Amino acid sequence: MNKEKKIIKNDSVGLVKTQEFTFESLKLQSGEKFGPVTLAYETYGFLNPEKTNAILIVHALSGDAHAAGVHENQNNPGWWNAFIGPGKAFDTEKYFIICSNILGGCKGSTGPASINPRTAKPYALDFPLISINDIVNAQKRLIQHLGIEKLLSVVGGSMGGQQVLSWLVNYPNNLRSAVPIATTIKNSPQQIAFNEVGRQSIMADAHWKSGNYYEGPSPSRGLAVARMIGHITYMSDKSMAEKFGRTKKVVAEPFKFTADFEVEGYLRYCGDNFVKRFDANSYLYITKAMDNFDASGGRPLQKVLQGILAKVLVISFKSDWLYPAYQSKEIVKACKLAGVQTTYCEIDSTYGHDAFLLEVEEESHLIRHFLKKVFYAYEVTGDYGA
Amino acid sequence: MNKEKKIIKNDSVGLVKTQEFTFESLKLQSGEKFGPVTLAYETYGFLNPEKTNAILIVHALSGDAHAAGVHENQNNPGWWNAFIGPGKAFDTEKYFIICSNILGGCKGSTGPASINPRTAKPYALDFPLISINDIVNAQKRLIQHLGIEKLLSVVGGSMGGQQVLSWLVNYPNNLRSAVPIATTIKNSPQQIAFNEVGRQSIMADAHWKSGNYYEGPSPSRGLAVARMIGHITYMSDKSMAEKFGRTKKVVAEPFKFTADFEVEGYLRYCGDNFVKRFDANSYLYITKAMDNFDASGGRPLQKVLQGILAKVLVISFKSDWLYPAYQSKEIVKACKLAGVQTTYCEIDSTYGHDAFLLEVEEESHLIRHFLKKVFYAYEVTGDYGA
Numbered sequence: 001m002n003k004e005k006k007i008i009k010n011d012s013v014g015l016v017k018t019q020e021f022t023f024e025s026l027k028l029q030s031g032e033k034f035g036p037v038t039l040a041y042e043t044y045g046f047l048n049p050e051k052t053n054a055i056l057i058v059h060a061l062s063g064d065a066h067a068a069g070v071h072e073n074q075n076n077p078g079w080w081n082a083f084i085g086p087g088k089a090f091d092t093e094k095y096f097i098i099c100s101n102i103l104g105g106c107k108g109s110t111g112p113a114s115i116n117p118r119t120a121k122p123y124a125l126d127f128p129l130i131s132i133n134d135i136v137n138a139q140k141r142l143i144q145h146l147g148i149e150k151l152l153s154v155v156g157g158s159m160g161g162q163q164v165l166s167w168l169v170n171y172p173n174n175l176r177s178a179v180p181i182a183t184t185i186k187n188s189p190q191q192i193a194f195n196e197v198g199r200q201s202i203m204a205d206a207h208w209k210s211g212n213y214y215e216g217p218s219p220s221r222g223l224a225v226a227r228m229i230g231h232i233t234y235m236s237d238k239s240m241a242e243k244f245g246r247t248k249k250v251v252a253e254p255f256k257f258t259a260d261f262e263v264e265g266y267l268r269y270c271g272d273n274f275v276k277r278f279d280a281n282s283y284l285y286i287t288k289a290m291d292n293f294d295a296s297g298g299r300p301l302q303k304v305l306q307g308i309l310a311k312v313l314v315i316s317f318k319s320d321w322l323y324p325a326y327q328s329k330e331i332v333k334a335c336k337l338a339g340v341q342t343t344y345c346e347i348d349s350t351y352g353h354d355a356f357l358l359e360v361e362e363e364s365h366l367i368r369h370f371l372k373k374v375f376y377a378y379e380v381t382g383d384y385g386a
Numbered sequence: 387m388n389k390e391k392k393i394i395k396n397d398s399v400g401l402v403k404t405q406e407f408t409f410e411s412l413k414l415q416s417g418e419k420f421g422p423v424t425l426a427y428e429t430y431g432f433l434n435p436e437k438t439n440a441i442l443i444v445h446a447l448s449g450d451a452h453a454a455g456v457h458e459n460q461n462n463p464g465w466w467n468a469f470i471g472p473g474k475a476f477d478t479e480k481y482f483i484i485c486s487n488i489l490g491g492c493k494g495s496t497g498p499a500s501i502n503p504r505t506a507k508p509y510a511l512d513f514p515l516i517s518i519n520d521i522v523n524a525q526k527r528l529i530q531h532l533g534i535e536k537l538l539s540v541v542g543g544s545m546g547g548q549q550v551l552s553w554l555v556n557y558p559n560n561l562r563s564a565v566p567i568a569t570t571i572k573n574s575p576q577q578i579a580f581n582e583v584g585r586q587s588i589m590a591d592a593h594w595k596s597g598n599y600y601e602g603p604s605p606s607r608g609l610a611v612a613r614m615i616g617h618i619t620y621m622s623d624k625s626m627a628e629k630f631g632r633t634k635k636v637v638a639e640p641f642k643f644t645a646d647f648e649v650e651g652y653l654r655y656c657g658d659n660f661v662k663r664f665d666a667n668s669y670l671y672i673t674k675a676m677d678n679f680d681a682s683g684g685r686p687l688q689k690v691l692q693g694i695l696a697k698v699l700v701i702s703f704k705s706d707w708l709y710p711a712y713q714s715k716e717i718v719k720a721c722k723l724a725g726v727q728t729t730y731c732e733i734d735s736t737y738g739h740d741a742f743l744l745e746v747e748e749e750s751h752l753i754r755h756f757l758k759k760v761f762y763a764y765e766v767t768g769d770y771g772a
Contacts, residue, residue: 129642189626189649190618196650197614199643200657204607206592221590228583229615232576237710240575246680256515257585257670261677263575264582271586284643291647294632321707324623 011085013044013092016069016078018108021142026103029131036117039142040065040108041100044084045092047148053375054148055090056139057099058156058163060356061230061286062278064107067099068092082360089364095152095371102163103138104130104286106279113214113279124281125211132159132293136166140174150174152375155367157181157315157356158323159286165295165331172308177374179367181315182356184327185301185334186294191322194233195287198226202280211281223280224271231270236319236352301334312342313370315363317355343370397471399430399478402455402464404494407528412489415517422503425528426451426494427486430470431478433534439761440534441476442525443485444542444549446742447616447672448664450493453485454478468746475750481538481757488549489524490516490672492665499600499665510667511597518545518679522552526560536560538761541753543567543701543742544709545672551681551717558694563760565753567701568742570713571687571720572680577708580619581673584612588666597667609666610657617656622705622738687720698728699756701749703741729756 018040025035042065047054057067057080068084070076078099084090090097101109104127112127119126143151154167154175161183168178184191205222207213235243244263259265296304312335316328325346335342347362349355356363404426411421428451433440443453443466454470456462464485470476476483487495490513498513505512529537540553540561547569554564570577591608593599621629630649645651682690698721702714711732721728733748735741742749 125642186632188623189630189632189647190621190623192632192647193614193618193626193649193653196645196647196653197611197618200607200614200654201587201590201611203643204587204591204611221586225583225587225590225611228579228586232579232583235576237574237576237707240579244575246572246575246578256511257589257674259582261575261578261582263579267579267582268586288643321623 011087012077012081013069013085015072016042016044016066017071018042018065020108021145023141023145026134026138026141028128028134030129032128034128037103037110037138037141038108038114039100039103039110039138041098041142042066042068042078043146044068044090044097045095047096047146051148052150053094053152054096054098054143054146055152055371056143056154056167057084057090057097058139058154058160059099059102060156060158060160061290062274063160064105065099065101065109066107068097079357083364083367089367090155090371091368094375098143098146100139100142102135102286104135104282104289106282111279112211112281112285122214124214127281127285130285130289132162132166132289133170135289136163136170139163140171143174150176153177153179153371155179155181156183158183158353159290161323162290162293162295166293168308168310168312169295169304172310175310177311177313177370179313179315179370180328180331181363182317182320182323182328182353183331184323185296185330187291188327192291194229194322195291198229199284199287201225201229202283205280208280211284213280218275219280220275223275223278223283224268226283227274227278228267228271231267233322234352234354236321236350238319238350239352239354242350296334301331302337305335305338305340308338308340310340311370311374312340313366314342314344315356315366316346317349317351317353317359318346319350320353320355322353397473398463398467399455399471401458402428402430402452403457404428404451406494407531409527409531412520412524412527414514414520416515418514420514423489423496423524423527424494424500425486425489425496425524427484427528428452428454428464429532430454430476430483431481433482433532437534438536439480439538440482440484440529440532441538441757442529442540442553443470443476443483444525444540444546445485445488446542446544446546447676448660449546450491451485451487451495452493454483465743469750469753475753476541476757477754480761484529484532486525486528488521488672490521490668490675492668497665498597498667498671508600510600513667513671516671516675518548518552518675519556521675522549522556525549526557529560536562539563539565539757541565541567542569544569544739545676547709548676548679548681552679554694554696554698555681555690558696561696563697563699563756565699565701565756566714566717567749568703568706568709568714568739569717570709571682571716573677574713578677580615580708581677584615585670585673587611587615588669591666594666597670599666604661605666606661609661609664609669610654612669613660613664614653614657617653619708620738620740622707622736624705624736625738625740628736682720687717688723691721691724691726694724694726696726697756697760698726699752700728700730701742701752702732703735703737703739703745704732705736706739706741708739
């Protein structure tokens with residue numbers, strides 16, 4: 001029996017395979033024309049003949065196209081596996097789910113680690129500065145390629161939520177609903193600061209070499225520290241206290257700055273693990289795109305959203321101090337002022353920012369009912385929301 | 387006219403000089419006997435003949451003995467200058483103020499950068515692991531050396547507050563009052579996590595070389611990143627938003643990961659500045675001492691404080707999320723349960739943890755009146771509080 005069989009349950013989408021879509025070029029927000037662009041993506045469920053049941057799921061900073069199911073011979077359930085499958089929030093018996101690795105990423109889509117066809121070497125810092133809108137424009141190309149004119153919904157948390165807002169602002173006629181989760185119209189100075197320290201940590205690593213590390217050792221220690229900082233901000237004071245307390249590890253070595261406390265061991269483990277699967281330059285480019293993002297391009301968001309017929313569900317989490325609830329409320333306020341039909345829920349979670357990955361029950365409930373309502377509204381009335 | 391004359395105002399203690407006190411050895415909490423130990427210290431005001439007006443001020447992670455006034459030919463007011471001087475909270479016309487650089491520090495006191503007399507080289511990691519109690523035990527020796535049996539008060543914020551609690555628990559008969567500010571009985575996993583990431587950043591720097599960097603370049607980039615992380619935690623989301631907003635710097639260079647936002651430039655500036663004045667190994671030892679500190683040694687603090695006659699003033703700040711008010715309330719609760727006379731004030735500040743350095747007016751008011759009450763109680767009744 002194959003390894004993956006054991007973990008495929010009835011509510012799993014089962015074995016999945018990452019696919020690729022390549023297109024010639026993309027005009028970036030900076031004006032530059034960049035290409036070719038490959039996007040790695042996965043799909044779950046089936047597109048109905050009317051092509052009205054497609055949902056785009058967009059991932060956060062360290063995510064990828066593998067949102068659900070497992071790959072052949074691997075025990076690797078996707079990052080939102082608890083939410084996607086038969087009978088789950090994103091019910092694959094009803095909906096056609098798409099998830100792609102973002103432009104600039106390092107999980108199969110074109111990013112700084114990809115080979116630059118002009119030099120036959122990795123782009124490194126020759127990769128152009130990209131924006132959240134560029135990431136979304138690339139996704140739009142994939143959606144067109146799949147023959148979908150209008151998405152039932154675009155859903156994502158954290159940086160995924162920024163992409164959702166970009167979709168809503170830039171392609172209001174190509175979606176019938178949007179679910180931005182634990183996100184913000186624009187990063188606060190504190191959020192920028194945390195990202196900046198992560199970037200500094202990478203660039204401080206002697207192996208970084210101005211980004212040209214692909215032929216030698218990678219700046220893994222700097223990247224690990226960046227990831228550790230991230231992990232602290234993804235949890236809450238309370239969830240850390242509940243998970244670790246001040247439990248001390250049994251210290252085997254006499255070295256003085258060993259990980260005495262469980263929380264230290266956990267962070268080191270997370271950091272070390274991350275560097276095996278993530279490219280440091282991608283980390284720089286993606287965090288910079290997050291920091292530069294401003295959903296409304298400096299204008300009041302309520303003006304930009306004026307006349308949009310898509311329905312919006314905004315979700316935040318009480319203990320999330322990285323993307324605090326007040327930022328979600330700003331989205332809700334702008335939507336309401338613009339007359340957009342908006343539902344808001346602040347989930348009472350202690351998990352911190354990570355809650356968008358972990359609060360399966362309540363979040364699933366909200367998403368399931370919201371999607372049903374949007375989908376059903378179309379089924380009955382034929383109203384595409386435009 | 388000398389440079390320092392210009393900035394010496396009527397409420398300044400004026401020109402000051404750092405002094406040194408060396409003693410042969412100290413028995414550490416680990417059991418190890420360590421010496422010789424030098425403490426750099428400064429004093430302001432005059433000890434009265436009864437020796438009842440001495441206040442020990444203890445500094446935080448990056449502090450030093452220079453708490454007030456200026457040094458000759460330098461424009462360098464001490465770190466708590468706004469609080470110490472004629473007519474100020476710590477009124478040098480009434481009180482005799484002492485401040486020393488901690489054991490393990492790098493501002494004149496014996497620390498990892500000091501020369502190990504046995505090898506004629508810097509200790510580096512041969513420096514012993516020290517605890518907050520060790521730091522306080524060394525201070526106790528200095529106080530004895532100055533001929534003071536009983537302090538009017540011990541006062542400090544952040545890691546200084548941990549030292550105040552250590553004084554209260556270990557030398558209850560040698561102080562008449564204690565003022566722990568923005569501090570905790572023991573660091574939470576989140577606090578440990580932030581310190582650990584700072585340590586990891588230093589140890590990740592190729593120049594760190596297991597601490598043996600004193601003959602070559604120092605791990606300044608790793609230390610700078612550690613400091614940047616610190617700075618984020620010292621401010622609040624709100625104070626950052628007020629100070630920086632999303633203001634972008636005018637970018638002179640085309641480099642992609644330059645500091646676009648003011649907050650990024652500020653952090654880089656703070657990081658770069660810090661490495662000029664701080665030793666990376668000291669950072670490791672001191673943060674480790676903070677993390678290992680548990681004021682009551684694992685027992686309930688109210689038991690440990692039983693029968694203590696010293697009066698306590700606990701101060702916290704509303705927007706301080708690094709040492710949140712709930713931790714100060716735990717101190718207050720333990721004191722009250724132990725029957726210790728305790729006053730608590732949570733100051734409504736937006737400055738975050740930095741508030742203990744910045745909320746001059748309200749904090750001065752609280753401290754001034756508290757000290758007066760404690761001092762006056764003695765003056766009238768001769769009650770030493772023991």
